[in-house]
Amino acid sequence: MLQTEGLNVAVVGVTGAVGTRMLQMLESSPLPVKSLLPLASARSAGKKVNFGGKEWTIEEAKPESFDKIDIALFSAGGSVSKKLAPEAASRGAVVVDNTSAFRMDPEVPLVVPEVNEKALNAHHGIIANPNCSTIQMVAALEPIRQAYGLKRIIVSTYQAVSGSGAKAIMELETQTRAVLDDQPVETAIMPVKGDKKHYQMAFNAIPQIDLFQPNDYTFEEMKMINETKKIMDDQTLQVSATCVRVPVAISHGESVYIEIGKEGVSSTDIKALLKDAPGVVLQDDPANQIYPMPADAAGKKEVFVGRIRRDPDVANGFHLWIVSDNLLKGAAWNSVEIAERLVALGLVTY
Amino acid sequence: MLQTEGLNVAVVGVTGAVGTRMLQMLESSPLPVKSLLPLASARSAGKKVNFGGKEWTIEEAKPESFDKIDIALFSAGGSVSKKLAPEAASRGAVVVDNTSAFRMDPEVPLVVPEVNEKALNAHHGIIANPNCSTIQMVAALEPIRQAYGLKRIIVSTYQAVSGSGAKAIMELETQTRAVLDDQPVETAIMPVKGDKKHYQMAFNAIPQIDLFQPNDYTFEEMKMINETKKIMDDQTLQVSATCVRVPVAISHGESVYIEIGKEGVSSTDIKALLKDAPGVVLQDDPANQIYPMPADAAGKKEVFVGRIRRDPDVANGFHLWIVSDNLLKGAAWNSVEIAERLVALGLVTY
Numbered sequence: 155m156l157q158t159e160g161l162n163v164a165v166v167g168v169t170g171a172v173g174t175r176m177l178q179m180l181e182s183s184p185l186p187v188k189s190l191l192p193l194a195s196a197r198s199a200g201k202k203v204n205f206g207g208k209e210w211t212i213e214e215a216k217p218e219s220f221d222k223i224d225i226a227l228f229s230a231g232g233s234v235s236k237k238l239a240p241e242a243a244s245r246g247a248v249v250v251d252n253t254s255a256f257r258m259d260p261e262v263p264l265v266v267p268e269v270n271e272k273a274l275n276a277h278h279g280i281i282a283n284p285n286c287s288t289i290q291m292v293a294a295l296e297p298i299r300q301a302y303g304l305k306r307i308i309v310s311t312y313q314a315v316s317g318s319g320a321k322a323i324m325e326l327e328t329q330t331r332a333v334l335d336d337q338p339v340e341t342a343i344m345p346v347k348g349d350k351k352h353y354q355m356a357f358n359a360i361p362q363i364d365l366f367q368p369n370d371y372t373f374e375e376m377k378m379i380n381e382t383k384k385i386m387d388d389q390t391l392q393v394s395a396t397c398v399r400v401p402v403a404i405s406h407g408e409s410v411y412i413e414i415g416k417e418g419v420s421s422t423d424i425k426a427l428l429k430d431a432p433g434v435v436l437q438d439d440p441a442n443q444i445y446p447m448p449a450d451a452a453g454k455k456e457v458f459v460g461r462i463r464r465d466p467d468v469a470n471g472f473h474l475w476i477v478s479d480n481l482l483k484g485a486a487w488n489s490v491e492i493a494e495r496l497v498a499l500g501l502v503t504y
Numbered sequence: 505m506l507q508t509e510g511l512n513v514a515v516v517g518v519t520g521a522v523g524t525r526m527l528q529m530l531e532s533s534p535l536p537v538k539s540l541l542p543l544a545s546a547r548s549a550g551k552k553v554n555f556g557g558k559e560w561t562i563e564e565a566k567p568e569s570f571d572k573i574d575i576a577l578f579s580a581g582g583s584v585s586k587k588l589a590p591e592a593a594s595r596g597a598v599v600v601d602n603t604s605a606f607r608m609d610p611e612v613p614l615v616v617p618e619v620n621e622k623a624l625n626a627h628h629g630i631i632a633n634p635n636c637s638t639i640q641m642v643a644a645l646e647p648i649r650q651a652y653g654l655k656r657i658i659v660s661t662y663q664a665v666s667g668s669g670a671k672a673i674m675e676l677e678t679q680t681r682a683v684l685d686d687q688p689v690e691t692a693i694m695p696v697k698g699d700k701k702h703y704q705m706a707f708n709a710i711p712q713i714d715l716f717q718p719n720d721y722t723f724e725e726m727k728m729i730n731e732t733k734k735i736m737d738d739q740t741l742q743v744s745a746t747c748v749r750v751p752v753a754i755s756h757g758e759s760v761y762i763e764i765g766k767e768g769v770s771s772t773d774i775k776a777l778l779k780d781a782p783g784v785v786l787q788d789d790p791a792n793q794i795y796p797m798p799a800d801a802a803g804k805k806e807v808f809v810g811r812i813r814r815d816p817d818v819a820n821g822f823h824l825w826i827v828s829d830n831l832l833k834g835a836a837w838n839s840v841e842i843a844e845r846l847v848a849l850g851l852v853t854y
Contacts, residue, residue: 306817306818308658308761308815310660310746310759312662312709312748312750327684330680330684331684334677334680345793349793350792350793351792351793353793353797353799354799357751357752357753357798357799358752358797358798358799359662359750359752359757359797359798360797361757361759361795361796361797361810361825362793362795366790366791366793369813370771370790370811370812370813371813371816379816392815392817392818393817394761394815394816394817394821394823396660396759396761396811396823396825398662398757398759398825400662400709400750400751400752401707401750401751402707402708402709402750402751403707407709407711407748409660409711409746409748411658411744411746411761421720440716440720441716442700442701443695443699443700443701443703443712443716445711445712446711447703447708447709447710447711448707448708448709449703449704449707449708460711461711461720461746462720463719463720463721465658465742465744466719466721466729466744467656467742467743467744468656468742468744471744473744473746475711475746475748
């Protein structure tokens with residue numbers, strides 16, 4: 155598994171829900187990894203992780219950690235990235251950052267390889283991994299945009315609690331047992347750990363993901379709006395979003411409505427495009443009740459698309475139902491895929 | 505509670521999730537009820553129900569059951585309504601039918617009192633109660649339509665399993681315990697009892713409610729599309745829908761996108777309209793994390809609306825998040841409210 159000639163890879167936030175999956179994705183990747191540097195907060199330093207048949211000791215992430223690193227995958231929260239990603243880049247590492255810290259920075263490419271791999275060429279040491287809910291949507295829509303143009307997106311999300319981390323999954327389980335057993339429900343994390351109020355997630359739907367912005371959209375909704383325009387490199391694209399948390403542990407669902415740039419296109423045409431699209435799996439056979447579901451997508455790297463059909467009243471309007479594992483394509487896998495492309499394009503050498 | 509002068513009321517399907525709530529709504533209504541005739545299938549005949557401080561014996565629903573009935577509330581499935589509602593009407597009862605049997609019949613008014621109470625005047629003995637997901641949406645949108653006109657609706661639903669009956673709630677609970685205890689999950693009811701395949705509902709989202717139609721929309725989605733146009737009496741209104749079942753027991757959520765007939769309207773204008781709208785409660789204060797949620801709406805008669813905001817890219821486009829108890833305003837309460845209006849309008853006398 156480990157190569158004698160290859161990359162020195164650091165994973166920052168290696169103990170988290172995404173960090174552990176970054177290791178899994180790295181292990182199953184053809185990337186030539188020579189050494190792993192697992193980094194986390196001081197609290198986790200000294201613990202061990204297994205990777206490539208070897209045990210590695212977690213160290214506290216510090217600026218000098220990155221001295222001999224080729225690729226650093228960050229998923230330890232925005233404040234850690236803001237502090238350490240520029241340090242890593244200045245030491246010669248190429249950073250793939252899974253937080254929102256640098257996503258809208260015009261100097262930082264925001265990349266979903268299936269959509270805008272070419273943007274990697276302009277990097278200055280930091281590449282941003284988009285928000286989970288954005289990634290799966292643009293990966294599914296890009297083939298349609300290429301073929302017919304895309305004028306408008308209206309999306310409503312059905313997002314899993316693992317987007318708030320491993321502790322949020324535990325809270326959902328604890329609350330669910332409490333409701334079933336008619337016991338008091340304790341609320342501490344959802345919808346947003348750092349916000350003032352917390353609500354029951356079990357058997358509920360909460361229309362708040364991340365903090366509210368001055369325009370009454372949540373930050374999650376604004377991420378979908380702004381990141382989509384940046385990734386698709388089209389500021390005229392109309393995008394609007396409603397983000398809702400549902401009592402699902404892993405995998406986001408999205409009800410996506412689009413208006414394309416051409417009339418006379420059928421849902422059959424769109425299905426044909428998505429059948430052959432990279433990273434996308436078409437699951438669309440209503441007669442046999444085949445459509446994507448979070449329970450099926452969890453643990454898989456692909457983006458699953460189904461329920462494709464035309465708006466009966468709008469000639470260029472179509473619905474899609476898009477599901478993907480928010481921790482994999484939405485985070486860990488997209489980051490590792492970016493690393494793979496960096497090497498393939500010769501942007502990281504060893 | 506019971507009146508010496510008043511109405512003879514039959515409730516058909518009195519043992520079901522909606523039927524039991526019809527009794528609760530009747531009990532708390534100012535309607536003058538003289539007698540109750542609880543009807544169900546032969547299986548439940550002989551059982552007792554309490555109503556108005558008295559015990560009543562359930563009888564098997566037959567044509568002659570309706571001989572002395574003034575108002576008959578039906579919620580025992582489409583086939584029962586198709587057979588018995590015309591019999592009840594021919595015997596002089598006014599039927600309020602909570603199934604889809606007669607909703608699109610041009611001779612049958614389809615009524616949400618807050619929207620089209622006047623349509624009751626044209627009844628021929630049968631009045632249809634719309635689909636649960638339609639009712640809460642049109643009740644919230646009607647004040648906006650009145651003020652500014654309505655051109656387009658795109659809705660994505662987050663629907664509770666109680667829409668499939670009391671057994672579906674039990675299945676969700678059983679499956680949820682099985683998942684938490686790492687036991688095999690049994691599937692028999694969701695998404696559609698009468699369809700070929702059944703899927704896990706616990707910790708999942710299923711984009712199928714009711715059977716698929718030839719155009720790849722589900723029947724639930726077509727109900728929302730067709731019923732909305734009929735209730736709002738506007739065949740030019742563009743409506744499209746995606747209906748998704750989520751692991752919630754009671755109360756549907758809806759992410760509703762609308763385009764209104766006027767530009768220059770602000771979200772503040774729309775909030776002001778909904779603040780005073782009949783049957784609607786505005787819950788829209790992002791700074792204090794106030795928005796509607798299924799867990800809060802369950803057991804309440806009103807339609808709750810929040811997250812109202814303009815599309816940043818479309819001058820006449822707005823989002824709303826609409827939540828209501830699908831068994832009350834979506835079914836039992838809307839039916840009893842229709843009965844109240846029939847009496848108030850002099851269309852049923854005693």
